[in-house]
Amino acid sequence: MTKDHTISIIVVGASAAGLRAAARARRRLPNARILVIDQGSFISYAGCGMPYFVSGDIQSVDKLRTTPYGLIRDANFFREAKGLEVVTETKVERIDRDAHKVHCKSMKTGEASVYSYDKLVLATGARPIVPPGVPVDNQRITTFRRLEEAISLKKSLETGKIEKVGIIGGGLIGCELAEAFSALWGAKVVLIEAAPNILPGVLDPEMALAVEAYLKSENVEIHTNCLCEDITRAGEKVTIKIAQTNFEVDCAVIAVGVRPNSELAADCGLAIGKTGGVVVNDKMATSDPNIFAAGDCVEVKHLISGKSVNLPLGSLANRQGRVIGSNLGGGNEWFGPVVGSAAVKLFDMNIAATGLMEGSARDAGFNVGCVWGTFTDRADYYPEAQNIHFKLVFDRQSGRLLGLQGYGKGEVVKRVDVFSALLKNEGKLEDLMDMEFAYAPPYASAVDPIYTLACIARDAVLEEIQPIAPDSRYDGRVVIDLRRPDEMKSAPLPEKDILEIPFEEIRRRWEEIPKNKPLICICAKGVRAAESVRFLKEKGYSDIVYLGGGCLMKPGVK
């Protein structure tokens, strides 16, 4: 496409993807007519920041719609500073692809209007899923997607109307809200999740269990494997019904996920994928070359699984919007397959993950290996060092990196971001071992945790130093506790059949260990146990594993 100064561009949706596309197109096409249409009244607000507004971390809602240089992002701002025409409270009802027209209706007056386009950008976003039959009233029973909902919840909290809240859905938003309600306001929170664990799309069960234990220690009540069967309101009280029991709360927030708003696209015959998202190519063009789509309403390809996925993340929406805007203006940018990085901070715990989880890696046909590790996030002698815990998923055959999950009070996200860069390059264990970290004691150990994870994985594959998952049962195995005597004393293991041999004595005392019995080596972080497995294998013990990540990774252990 060339710089056609008379081109008319219409963008449907004035959030991250749409406005980014529009602003970028404006920069490259100073004379084009660019119109952005949105059905809401607030535009361009940071939806991801809403939990922090509810929690009180952010005082004013305007903070969520302010540029880095301090201007409020309203229709006037986009007109004055960005040269964009933005029409709000107007719904696009139909696209006429043959005539290149969009048919709209004013949400205020009901008035109809029609606009012509040369190029059309769909950034229609997603909408919260609501279980059938639930009477959402936006007050006592609400979803959490629009700024108005956040404002209403905050008002209820401020006026003391919410002492107990039920959150349906333990995903990223649900968990963030659990903190938001309880941290500042002291509301009692009941978190209900249908999957076997919270954060089901982000963490494997053994990782999620540790986060659950932490949330419980912060007084969040959690019910997993728990399908919400009904929600009803009676006066000022809401009853949430699950199979086993009922919860009576002051407010129920539904956060069970979102669904792409792809009806507008579907109705005019654009290709829609299995995920329900609009199908786009790497230029973000739909099946109609004059129509582009970006943000929560599209599906994209996962780099590792090769599958189509709908990933409603503001970070992707922004980048996709730029690609469209640049290309509308004659550029040549692309949006590559994704690896699906996610992060969430819950109280003082940092949680992040990227790539495939164990199950999805298996589904994608890999020969999946997993290892675990507990580390300090900086030099262990550095005063502020904190523990962090990781799970690495890789392909045993090729050594290809598949995924990383981490949690802990220390710096987790950095490692996940570095790992994501390696995933993008289809990196292998050896690439992780070749990584160079900017090292200083306040930031890392001399060898970074994820480098060490790669070493652990290599040892598992090449030398069969085999970890088992932190939540495994190991009945029937003789437990060898390799910790220091003071560790054993202060945090005794729950098992009965324990042989206590501190790691530094294993080379002297190994003959105390019974032959011909299955064994499990356990220490605090996994290092001593792994090294002991290797040593004992050399001594002829064969049925021997170790507890991955050490007992500090066992769910519920501090």
Added chain:
Amino acid sequence: MTKDHTISIIVVGASAAGLRAAARARRRLPNARILVIDQGSFISYAGCGMPYFVSGDIQSVDKLRTTPYGLIRDANFFREAKGLEVVTETKVERIDRDAHKVHCKSMKTGEASVYSYDKLVLATGARPIVPPGVPVDNQRITTFRRLEEAISLKKSLETGKIEKVGIIGGGLIGCELAEAFSALWGAKVVLIEAAPNILPGVLDPEMALAVEAYLKSENVEIHTNCLCEDITRAGEKVTIKIAQTNFEVDCAVIAVGVRPNSELAADCGLAIGKTGGVVVNDKMATSDPNIFAAGDCVEVKHLISGKSVNLPLGSLANRQGRVIGSNLGGGNEWFGPVVGSAAVKLFDMNIAATGLMEGSARDAGFNVGCVWGTFTDRADYYPEAQNIHFKLVFDRQSGRLLGLQGYGKGEVVKRVDVFSALLKNEGKLEDLMDMEFAYAPPYASAVDPIYTLACIARDAVLEEIQPIAPDSRYDGRVVIDLRRPDEMKSAPLPEKDILEIPFEEIRRRWEEIPKNKPLICICAKGVRAAESVRFLKEKGYSDIVYLGGGCLMKPGVK
């Protein structure tokens, strides 16, 4: 090499590289004879942690030689827990390659001894450079390399003997020590650096100047471009002589860099490179296939410049040691070319860099482009968001990423680490734009700063939206201040000829700007200025640039 259980391995040097090689070899060769020889009495201590011991952040020196699982790393630990024989206070004086023997002398008794090896590992480290004629007495005039020196300095601080200290050398160690002396102990620090700026191997001048301004605000006195001509001691006072003046201090610490201890290798005829480091291949083998070398005594290849470099970093030493140990035990690991990541924390400022600096990139023949940016390290509405400042160095022709430097009170190191992963894959601007960050408001903006840097670079190349360095002079250009009126008022620009047009008014008021005059657009972070350059170019202004990173990156500006 196969698993020969009768092999005899000698390792010279019991620090990171040597002990890692030895421990790894032991794991793979349970029956080998492995002997580690060191001339010091303390072994395996974290040298990088010494500044934090001096500062008082770390109370006991034992913390610097404790494993992550709480055991002191002394000769006994390595014998008991690791199955290694470690001989301390013994100097290897000569290697007889023909006879496969090392000749040693006890540092305590002077007694000679000879050991035979099948494989030899040299991890002899580096020693501090001392300007000729300086009478180092390890008390009032000292280097800072050995644990004994750190202990002595701390004792002097504790007993109030040091009220004023002169640090010769403003590199990583010199700067860390500046904080260590002043933060807790309140010692007056004079930092003397021969190069035009501090951290000369890490930051380009315009970046270093900002760090200098910060250190000065923390009461560190800095003299750059300043060659230390002489250091003399008279009683309890030390005089440091530079060209212009003398400083009288209680103590002088010399931290002007290190030199590889490669004499032992050179004396037995092993290849030594131009840097003075032992030449090794990617298996860390020297020119003698039975002799390996690792750590501060070797030189390695820089991935981007292709040049040999000596990078005395504990992080590299550890990884190199593992490569040797694995391969001695029949493995097949390699150590790839380096990109040279570095980090340092000074008071509350985080500083990190990776890859080539602007000058070294030019020297390496690239068509160098540079862009700058000021950002918040997390969502700008998040309460704890802090500013961070970056410089990106790239090749204008190919878009290849060459280097990244950053500083600020926010999270800098993560971005440098991610960038380093891309450098390792010879990434381009488009790869940076394809990066996926784990996004949540407490960790990042929806688009990460270094993604935005790539966008800025693309705009500079493809659309000639040209920044100039934050420390540039721009006499003769009309300054267009695009900040909000309240920003202009609270931090007025020093220039005389200023046209004040807030960014949001530029589309209305641009005709106030004189034609045919050279222009510079300035805002706080660079975003509004860059966008205005683009807009004004469309309007026919041609001689127009903007201040990269905004006035928040101008050295000395808060």
